[in-house]
Amino acid sequence: MTLGDDRKGVGGRPQGEPSDARLLHDVAAGNRSALETLYRRHAPWLLLRLSRRCADEGVVEEVVQDTFLAVWRGAGRYAGRGQVGAWIWGIAIRRLVDRLRRQPRVLRAVRQAHEPSAEERVLYGVEHGDLGSALERLSPELRAVVQATILDGLTTREASALLGIPAGTVKTRMMRAKAQLRGELA
Amino acid sequence: MIWHADAEMLRAYARGELAWASAASLEAHVERCDRCTLAAGALVDRTTLDRAWARIDDELISKPGIVERGLRRLAVPDHLARLLSATPSLSVSWLLAVAIAFGFAVTAANAGGRGGLLVYITIAPLLPLAGVAVAYGPGVDPTYEIGLSAPLRSFRLLLLRSAAVLIATLAIAAVSSVFLPAGAGLVIWLIPSIAVTSTGLALGSRRPLVAAGAVAVAWILAAFVAEARSQDVLRIARLDAQVALAAVALVAVSALWRRWRAVEGD
Amino acid sequence: MSGAAIEIRDVEVRYGSKRAIAGVGAQVGVGVTGLLGPNGAGKTTLLRVLATVAGYDAGSIRILGFDPESGAERTEIRRKIGYMPQEPGFYQRFTAYDFVDYIAILKEMTDRGVRRGEVRRVLDAVGLGDVMGTRIRALSGGMRRRVALAQALLGSPPVLLLDEPSAGLDPELRLRFRDLISSLGEDRAVLLSTHHTEDVAALCRDVIVLHRGSILFQGSPASLAATARGRVWLSDTRPEAGAGLAWRTGDGKVRSIGARPSGAIAAEPTIEDAYLLMVGASGSEDAA
Numbered sequence: 115m116t117l118g119d120d121r122k123g124v125g126g127r128p129q130g131e132p133s134d135a136r137l138l139h140d141v142a143a144g145n146r147s148a149l150e151t152l153y154r155r156h157a158p159w160l161l162l163r164l165s166r167r168c169a170d171e172g173v174v175e176e177v178v179q180d181t182f183l184a185v186w187r188g189a190g191r192y193a194g195r196g197q198v199g200a201w202i203w204g205i206a207i208r209r210l211v212d213r214l215r216r217q218p219r220v221l222r223a224v225r226q227a228h229e230p231s232a233e234e235r236v237l238y239g240v241e242h243g244d245l246g247s248a249l250e251r252l253s254p255e256l257r258a259v260v261q262a263t264i265l266d267g268l269t270t271r272e273a274s275a276l277l278g279i280p281a282g283t284v285k286t287r288m289m290r291a292k293a294q295l296r297g298e299l300a
Numbered sequence: 301m302i303w304h305a306d307a308e309m310l311r312a313y314a315r316g317e318l319a320w321a322s323a324a325s326l327e328a329h330v331e332r333c334d335r336c337t338l339a340a341g342a343l344v345d346r347t348t349l350d351r352a353w354a355r356i357d358d359e360l361i362s363k364p365g366i367v368e369r370g371l372r373r374l375a376v377p378d379h380l381a382r383l384l385s386a387t388p389s390l391s392v393s394w395l396l397a398v399a400i401a402f403g404f405a406v407t408a409a410n411a412g413g414r415g416g417l418l419v420y421i422t423i424a425p426l427l428p429l430a431g432v433a434v435a436y437g438p439g440v441d442p443t444y445e446i447g448l449s450a451p452l453r454s455f456r457l458l459l460l461r462s463a464a465v466l467i468a469t470l471a472i473a474a475v476s477s478v479f480l481p482a483g484a485g486l487v488i489w490l491i492p493s494i495a496v497t498s499t500g501l502a503l504g505s506r507r508p509l510v511a512a513g514a515v516a517v518a519w520i521l522a523a524f525v526a527e528a529r530s531q532d533v534l535r536i537a538r539l540d541a542q543v544a545l546a547a548v549a550l551v552a553v554s555a556l557w558r559r560w561r562a563v564e565g566d
Numbered sequence: 567m568s569g570a571a572i573e574i575r576d577v578e579v580r581y582g583s584k585r586a587i588a589g590v591g592a593q594v595g596v597g598v599t600g601l602l603g604p605n606g607a608g609k610t611t612l613l614r615v616l617a618t619v620a621g622y623d624a625g626s627i628r629i630l631g632f633d634p635e636s637g638a639e640r641t642e643i644r645r646k647i648g649y650m651p652q653e654p655g656f657y658q659r660f661t662a663y664d665f666v667d668y669i670a671i672l673k674e675m676t677d678r679g680v681r682r683g684e685v686r687r688v689l690d691a692v693g694l695g696d697v698m699g700t701r702i703r704a705l706s707g708g709m710r711r712r713v714a715l716a717q718a719l720l721g722s723p724p725v726l727l728l729d730e731p732s733a734g735l736d737p738e739l740r741l742r743f744r745d746l747i748s749s750l751g752e753d754r755a756v757l758l759s760t761h762h763t764e765d766v767a768a769l770c771r772d773v774i775v776l777h778r779g780s781i782l783f784q785g786s787p788a789s790l791a792a793t794a795r796g797r798v799w800l801s802d803t804r805p806e807a808g809a810g811l812a813w814r815t816g817d818g819k820v821r822s823i824g825a826r827p828s829g830a831i832a833a834e835p836t837i838e839d840a841y842l843l844m845v846g847a848s849g850s851e852d853a854a
Contacts, residue, residue, distance in 0.1 A: 199337055
């Protein structure tokens with residue numbers, strides 16, 4: 115983690131390069147090389163992020179392709195609210211969910227993050243406060259449900275398709291996660 | 301406090317080694333941060349990225365029609381599907397028109413008694429013949445001239461397209477024959493269709509439309525004369541007539557086959 | 567036979583009693599050769615015969631040593647030529663990529679991967695990389711011409727037959743075509759037909775003048791111009807009628823060819839002068 119001052123600021127894009135919003139506007143007008151520029155910028159992170167939710171590289175690659183085709187077709191629908199990256203992620207995670215829904219056998223289990231060391235727990239406490247370490251203490255199954263519904267913003271049904279568990283199980287795990295967190299933070 | 305993910309953290313994330321909360325917080329940051337989004341680009345191998353982009357770009361530049369997509373789904377090889385996709389008589393509108401014509405013929409057969417069935421018998425083989433007459437040729441295909449200067453022999457392309465048109469039209473005929481009155485069935489359109497179409501093709505090397513017209517007239521006459529002389533509307537469906545038609549079909553098909561082989565030898 | 571890319575000898579093409587091509591002989595080698603002549607001279611007929619699209623009634627033709635009379639050799643010729651017709655036909659609803667892909671299949675490229683690369687290459691070569699995904703019906707006339715040229719480049723054939731490639735193009739596009747064709751001529755035989763003498767002057771290493779089915783000249787553009795030496799004049803006023811062809815030039819003078827008008831001075835002959843002298847009055851309407 116690098117702390118420090120950055121002249122370009124959080125949004126740092128070098129001078130002269132078109133913004134994401136500009137590129138999307140060009141894509142909506144049918145400009146293929148604008149889509150390629152958008153792809154070169156966002157596809158790598160998209161691949162990495164999707165790989166944390168699905169271990170099958172082939173599926174992940176195909177979802178990325180489907181996502182950018184959807185961007186091509188739906189660029190006009192981007193309303194200008196929020197970051198383009200977030201918009202693209204919204205499309206991608208839903209494509210992944212659809213895919214997993216149709217092919218339930220696809221390998222989802224991703225290598226679990228290692229359990230944090232004592233130092234790391236302290237760091238989380240500093241960075242996220244009690245909530246961060248409380249979240250960390252949830253079991254992997256409960257964490258997965260929290261990530262899918264809260265962080266990725268999926269519905270119960272979408273989360274159930276993504277994780278490969280029944281919708282009822284998603285609900286009970288969410289309740290257990292909330293109960294555990296409330297207990298810890300009270 | 302402004303911070304950015306350094307390369308080591310991104311690599312750990314990519315390997316799945318970050319603790320969950322760190323990973324979640326990293327994701328939330330990178331999504332908002334152009335610089336870190338770009339930094340992630342260094343971690344993904346170029347070949348993968350290029351390969352995925354090539355597939356995307358392919359989809360953008362090629363817009364096959366519904367018929368071509370359907371053919372590919374039927375396991376027709378790409379290059380054949382494309383050759384067929386430009387056939388006027390394999391278009392949705394043509395096939396729809398054929399279906400309507402069969403619908404009309406079936407209605408006539410059911411409603412019009414003897415005369416109606418004769419209408420069906422006469423029309424059914426003419427529809428694939430018409431389709432084949434406009435499948436390929438100088439007046440019909442805008443790329444005919446360029447096609448002549450290309451190595452693929454135009455006779456082969458004609459036969460390929462005609463076969464596809466014949467199959468498609470016969471499929472529609474098969475569906476329509478389900479609704480025919482009892483006693484009339486497969487035989488009244490299958491062999492006559494093959495005979496009429498293959499004869500039209502075999503005779504049509506110089507002037508396909510003229511040949512098709514001549515064969516059509518000959519067929520109509522044959523059907524009407526057969527009915528008039530025997531007073532039996534299904535005369536053409538009787539065994540001796542079917543055998544005769546099959547013989548005509550055999551002669552025509554073997555002439556086409558020989559020509560196909562001769563052309564291939566070039 | 568000296569091994570030139572295209573060799574024709576005493577070739578005749580007849581339509582009924584009319585002779586469209588009358589006993590012509592020529593040799594075309596590597597580089598750009600212009601086929602110059604007015605409309606109706608037989609340029610398209612000759613190109614169609616060389617492209618094996620039309621037949622001929624007498625004489626002999628060899629393209630890269632192959633004889634189009636023989637079926638097997640004719641197919642070999644077709645594998646080695648690229649032909650751009652004067653009025654190419656398109657499938658309007660295909661994209662530019664799909665159309666050239668279709669032609670690539672006609673050229674026996676059945677392997678999808680190979681074809682994909684080749685189609686992209688030729689469309690990029692003619693500058694249509696950005697509009698590959700646009701349907702033909704949405705392309706301008708100049709872009710469609712470029713598509714027609716692109717398909718002729720599939721497979722990098724050693725012989726290119728281009729029928730009026732820059733007809734109807736605006737001047738900027740015409741210049742780009744010239745650059746492209748010029749670079750193509752560096753390592754293959756390009757035979758292009760035109761009735762514009764500027765194309766010949768700018769592009770061609772060799773020029774063949776065709777008029778009413780006969781070849782009036784074959785040689786370098788410079789030697790074509792030289793045939794008009796001593797017969798080109800400049801004066802200040804229009805000469806009296808009957809003294810030959812005359813026209814006003816951009817700088818206010820009057821240029822004339824043929825007999826010397828009174829008071830005129832001799833001018834350095836250009837290809838256009840020589841061409842007009844050769845094809846006479848019937849050529850003048852098209853030489854603009």
